Structure formats: structure tokens, C-alpha cells
Amino acid sequence: MLRYPGWLLGYLWWLLKGCYAVARVFLVDARVLLGVAVKIPTVSFSASEQNTTALKEFDQLLRRVFPKIFSSSLVQHEMVGNYSHLLTVPGSEPDLEPYMLLAHIDVVPADEADGWDAPPFSAQELNGFIYGRGTIDNKQSVMGILQALEYLLEQGYTPRRSFYIGLGHDEEISGPQGAVNIVKLLKSRGVKLLYVLDEGLTIMDGVVDGLIGPGALIGVSEKGQATVKLSVSTPPGHSSMPPRESSIGILASAVTRLEKNRMPNLFGHGPERATFEHLAHKFGWPYRMVMSNLWLFSSLVLEGQPDTNAFVRTTTAVTMFNSGVKINVMPAYAEAFVNFRIHSSQTLQEVLKLIKSTISDERVKVEFVSGFDPLPISSYDEDTFGYQIIKKTVHDIFPEVTVSPGICVGNTDSRHYTELSPDIYRFAPSWYKPGDSARFHGVNERISIQNYEEIVLFYFQLMQNSDIRNLPGPRT
Numbered sequence: 001m002l003r004y005p006g007w008l009l010g011y012l013w014w015l016l017k018g019c020y021a022v023a024r025v026f027l028v029d030a031r032v033l034l035g036v037a038v039k040i041p042t043v044s045f046s047a048s049e050q051n052t053t054a055l056k057e058f059d060q061l062l063r064r065v066f067p068k069i070f071s072s073s074l075v076q077h078e079m080v081g082n083y084s085h086l087l088t089v090p091g092s093e094p095d096l097e098p099y100m101l102l103a104h105i106d107v108v109p110a111d112e113a114d115g116w117d118a119p120p121f122s123a124q125e126l127n128g129f130i131y132g133r134g135t136i137d138n139k140q141s142v143m144g145i146l147q148a149l150e151y152l153l154e155q156g157y158t159p160r161r162s163f164y165i166g167l168g169h170d171e172e173i174s175g176p177q178g179a180v181n182i183v184k185l186l187k188s189r190g191v192k193l194l195y196v197l198d199e200g201l202t203i204m205d206g207v208v209d210g211l212i213g214p215g216a217l218i219g220v221s222e223k224g225q226a227t228v229k230l231s232v233s234t235p236p237g238h239s240s241m242p243p244r245e246s247s248i249g250i251l252a253s254a255v256t257r258l259e260k261n262r263m264p265n266l267f268g269h270g271p272e273r274a275t276f277e278h279l280a281h282k283f284g285w286p287y288r289m290v291m292s293n294l295w296l297f298s299s300l301v302l303e304g305q306p307d308t309n310a311f312v313r314t315t316t317a318v319t320m321f322n323s324g325v326k327i328n329v330m331p332a333y334a335e336a337f338v339n340f341r342i343h344s345s346q347t348l349q350e351v352l353k354l355i356k357s358t359i360s361d362e363r364v365k366v367e368f369v370s371g372f373d374p375l376p377i378s379s380y381d382e383d384t385f386g387y388q389i390i391k392k393t394v395h396d397i398f399p400e401v402t403v404s405p406g407i408c409v410g411n412t413d414s415r416h417y418t419e420l421s422p423d424i425y426r427f428a429p430s431w432y433k434p435g436d437s438a439r440f441h442g443v444n445e446r447i448s449i450q451n452y453e454e455i456v457l458f459y460f461q462l463m464q465n466s467d468i469r470n471l472p473g474p475r476t
């Protein structure tokens with residue numbers, strides 16, 4: 001048998017490993033990995049039904065495509081609530097308070113028949129975009145964060161400041177097993193976080209009339225929620241001898257009253273005022289003049305579109321309506337579910353009161369299903385480490401973008417983290433252009449290949465920027 005000296009074998013092994021690393025960086029493109037992730041249908045169908053086969057497959061994928069992370073002696077990996085992931089990356093300077101990056105693996109259902117240009121779990125590339133459920137909510141962050149860490153580890157990086165990565169598997173059903181248990185675990189370990197960054201607002205481009213150039217809105221809070229069930233019971237009977245009003249008709253009128261009488265425009269009472277103060281210098285004529293009357297601006301410019309309207313009021317969404325069993329039988333029962341997203345300056349109790357007074361019909365039973373108050377407002381001043389580091393990172397990667405605080409109109413896993421940190425931000429640097437609001441939980445969810453690369457760079461830069469001990473002192 002041939003015998004080789006140990007040093008030669010060592011050298012060959014080193015060469016092989018080196019070639020492998022280079023091949024990985026150049027051949028296994030980050031965007032291909034995002035595509036593979038999108039193809040796994042990690043759907044949360046309802047509070048009690050998730051695709052656990054897909055969640056297991058996703059776990060296997062992460063271990064396979066991020067070998068540095070999962071073999072590193074530096075990174076500690078734990079599964080939480082069966083399918084969520086908690087990664088701990090200890091820093092070399094343990095006195096620096098850690099931060100945490102969040103994202104979620106699960107997605108909402110998608111049906112190609114709703115009008116997708118490409119099948120929703122195909123990750124097909126069309127005109128420079130990857131199409132698929134999860135490309136903007138929120139596999140771009142899951143894969144972007146891990147890709148950034150994998151690259152850093154490949155370069156031999158050791159952070160100075162410790163950080164955590166939390167990847168929830170049930171965010172789309174409120175995070176009861178994922179985020180909630182990750183928080184419990186961190187609390188039991190006495191962890192306090194300098195800041196938390198989760199999915200949320202984006203880089204707006206061309207969606208607010210009069211705003212010149214793109215604006216990155218960092219969510220410093222998120223809206224509250226109230227879900228109510230409305231129901232009407234009436235005696236059943238023959239459809240040939242109907243009463244003046246059916247249970248369906250009574251319920252439909254109640255729902256119509258809620259839709260017609262929107263909750264008040266509260267522009268100026270919450271952090272959305274700060275959004276426009278930060279962006280004011282980017283408005284052109286005649287908007288700049290209107291901007292000086294912010295209340296007028298809010299009704300003229302913001303109330304018209306669903307996404308900007310959601311910024312200024314508690315929104316009302318009738319999401320489910322069920323009744324009737326047969327075409328010739330008067331329905332004995334009709335029910336509807338209405339989901340409200342509560343503006344920062346209102347409380348859950350105030351909204352419930354308004355719902356009842358708007359419906360104002362004894363025949364309609366109003367039951368509270370679930371809800372919570374709007375989340376606390378995180379700091380966004382010059383001295384706030386998390387906000388300023390995120391802002392700096394946005395400017396590093398997108399120099400042309402104006403950064404401003406905003407309210408996240410949807411809810412995120414980060415709402416479970418309030419006991420771990422006062423400074424929670426909701427932002428991912430996806431570009432959001434006219435028409436994109438319909439892609440969130442809708443059809444043709446997509447991300448441009450270039451944007452995904454920017455997202456990886458953003459997290460790569462954020463991890464390094466967060467290593468600074470203190471923010472630079474005030475400019476003189």
C-alpha cells in the first residue's frame with residue numbers, strides 16, 4: 001500500500017477544503033438558495049394546521065446550505081417549539097449588550113389559481129424577479145441573515161458584540177410556539193437585548209404622492225389588533241315566505257355600517273407624525289406647502305390608498321362571512337369576523353366600544369375573539385444605538401435613501417420581545433413600489449434578484465456595524 005507523509009495529506013486536505021470554500025462562494029449563488037427555500041411550502045394554514053413536513057425539510061435545508069454556521073464551534077444552535085431556530089453567536093467582548101435579529105420561516109397559503117404569473121412555490125425567475133410565497137414575507141430575511149453570517153464565518157469573523165438570531169416557524173399564526181418559547185428561554189437565561197430587528201416596513205419608492213426619492217421607514221412600533229365575531233340568529237323557514245330581513249341581511253347591514261363609518265383619522269397623534277417630519281424636506285411643490293398643514297395632507301394624500309390609509313387610522317377588515325345551508329331555506333344563523341388593526345393612539349378597549357356603538361343593533365351579537373393594544377414606541381433619537389445602527393447600515397447600502405421612523409401596519413414576532421428590550425424595530429430592506437401592497441399575502445409575491453443581494457449585504461454590514469462599542473459622539 002502506498003504511504004504518504006502526513007504533511008502531504010494535510011496539505012491536500014487543506015487544498016481540497018479551500019477549493020470547496022471558493023466553489024461554494026462562487027458557484028452556489030445566494031439567490032439559488034433563496035429559490036430552494038421558497039420551493040418548500042412551509043405554510044401555516046390556520047392556528048391549528050401547519051405543514052410540519054415542510055418545516056422539517058426546511059430545517060434540513062438550513063443545515064445543508066449553511067455548513068459553516070451549523071458546524072461552527074462559535075455558533076450555538078437550538079431548536080425551539082420543535083421547528084423554530086435560536087442561534088447564539090457569542091462576542092469576544094461579553095460586556096457589550098447583545099442584540100437580536102428575527103425573521104420567520106412560515107408563510108401564508110397561496111393558490112396559483114388566484115392569478116399568479118408563476119406557481120407560488122416555484123421560485124421561478126421572471127424579468128429579474130424571483131416569484132414565490134415568502135420572497136418578501138419573510139424568507140428573504142431568513143436566508144439573508146443566515147447567508148450574511150455564513151459569509152462572515154467563512155472570512156474567519158468573530159463578533160465583538162454577542163448576538164442572537166431567532167427564526168420563528170409560526171409567525172403567521174401569532175407565534176405561540178416559536179417566538180413565545182424563544183422569549184421564555186432567553187428570559188430564563190437572564191438575557192437583555194440592546195435592540196431587536198424584525199421584519200416590517202420597507203424602502204418605499206413612489207408610493208406617497210409628492211415624496212421625491214425613496215424612503216426607508218423603520219417601524220418603531222406596530223399596530224394593535226382586535227378581532228370580533230358578529231352573529232345574528234333568526235328563525236329558519238321557507239324561502240317562499242321570507243321575513244322583511246334575514247339573518248344575512250341584518251348582519252350585512254352591520255358589516256356595511258362598520259365599513260362605511262371608518263375609525264377616525266388619527267394622523268398626528270402617533271409616530272406617523274414623526275415619519276412626515278423626517279421626510280418633509282423630500283417633498284416637492286405643491287406638496288411641501290400642504291405638508292405644513294399635516295392634517296390636510298393626511299386626508300388629501302394618505303387616506304386614498306389602502307397602504308397609506310393604514311398609516312393614519314385603525315383599519316376595519318371584514319375577513320370571513322358564513323351563512324346559509326340551502327337556496328330555499330331561510331338561514332337560522334349568520335356570522336362574520338372583522339379584524340381591526342389599531343392605530344398607536346387608540347386602545348383595544350376604545351376600539352371595542354366604538355365597534356359596538358357603530359353597529360348599534362341589539363340583534364347583532366358582538367363577541368371579542370382576540371386582540372392586544374398597539375405596541376410601545378421604541379426610541380429613534382440621536383443617542384439610540386439600535387435605531388442609529390440600522391439607519392447607518394441603510395445608508396451604507398442605499399446611499400440615496402432617506403431614513404425615517406414609521407409604524408408597522410402588520411404584526412410581527414417581535415411583539416413578544418417587549419420584556420427583553422425597549423428598542424424593537426421592524427424593517428427589512430425590500431423595495432416597495434406602487435402595486436406592491438397587493439403582493440403581501442396576495443398574488444405575485446416577488447423580489448428582484450438585485451434586491452435580494454442588497455438584503456444579504458445589509459445584514460452582512462449590520463452585523464459588523466453593530467460591533468461598535470458606542471455611537472460616535474455628538475457632532476460639533
Ligand SMILES: CCCCCCCC/C=C\CCCCCCCC(=O)NCC(=O)O
Nearest residue numbers: 172200201202208307308311410411412440
Ligand atoms: C408613508 C406612508 C407609508 C405607507 C405605509 C404602508 C407600508 C406597508 C409596507 C409594508 C407592508 C408591511 C407588512 C408588515 C409585515 C407583516 C407581517 C405579517 O404578515 N404579520 C401577520 C399579520 O399582521 O397578520
Ligand SMILES: [Zn+2]
Nearest residue numbers: 137138171199
Ligand atoms: Zn411576515
Ligand SMILES: [Zn+2]
Nearest residue numbers: 108137172441
Ligand atoms: Zn405575513
